[in-house]
Amino acid sequence: MDFSVYITIIISTVFINNFILSRFLGLCSFIGVSKQTVPAVSMGAAVTFVTTMASLITWLIYNYILIPFHLEYLRTISFILVVASFVQFTEIIIQKKSPALYRIFGIYLPLITVNCAVFGVTVLNTDVFFLAGKPVDYSLLKSIVQGFGAGAGYTLAMFLMSGIRERLEFAEIPRSLKDIPITFIIASLMSLAFLGFSGFKI
């Protein structure tokens, strides 16, 4: 088993094809929750957990239920239901078992249900790691690693953006550019910086 493949997947999902800055997935929460560092990073942690687990669960469902019964066209419905119920389930478990953890990212969990990043990574996994209806070698492990990498990339972008926005509170910005527009312009500059990673050969 070649270990470097997994490192390549992580580097490529975190830096080269960062989920927010070059794939535009999870933008709504990126704009909405990135005002302060602590909530932004907690949201990132919650997303990373959910993307990793959702990659595992949806891979199992796709490989053992949808493909054998030729139900690939039900991918959208089944995946979104699985993601939504998994998020609800996690919320209940965390609330019961660990109130401290619940206070940190409990309120962000419902938001994750309709986070494009989570659903996007599950769709991407089935697009990339299944060729002609057959899983590629170590497909499951690659999917999980990609899920984790996507979450890590999301957290990185959230962390960077929230750091900038905290300082932005004191900046003098033209009134019509305040809040959302300036966030997009900063995101554009960040995305330009991340573009420097593209074309990396690893």
Add this chain to the structure above:
Amino acid sequence: MKMLGEFVKGVWRENPTFRLALGLCPTLAVSTSVINGIGMGVAATFVLVGSNIFVSIIRSKIPNKVRIPCFIVVIATFVTIADLFMKAYTPALSRSLGMFVPLIVVNCMVLGRAEAFSSKYPPLRSIFDALGMGLGFTWALILISAIREVLGNGTIMGVLINKNFQPPLFMILAPGALLTIGLLIGLINYITSRR
């Protein structure tokens, strides 16, 4: 008259893209050419109208606690219909939109309308609301994709404008999309505050 009001508000005053900042992921990702923009706009409008009608019809039947999963199932059904339809009749468009057709299901705009409007109002008003929102979404997409296609590729609807113009690749890539929408929202804020 009331119906017309529901229709018009989505186009400008509550435009999903520029005013509410909803449904941004597909807006930015597919707006590299006008054709893609129109295709995405029509697909999202179809899903919006379908899910709004359906949610509005069953709104009194579904218990409040499980309403979000119910809405998502309804939306996912219409997204699957749109996806299969596009694969069959416009395969080239379906390929260039790629994973963003199934991603309409997590478009906050569609779920937002189901939650904020069609779960409260009768079907006819919901149809007008959905059509207005869909039209607002589509024109926003066409505007953004026109700007990006002209500046980043030097073409409009695939037709070359001026062969001496060297298009900056930057506009067709991710940073160009974020910059375009940031400046457009700023411009619209400026216009509304001037009135």
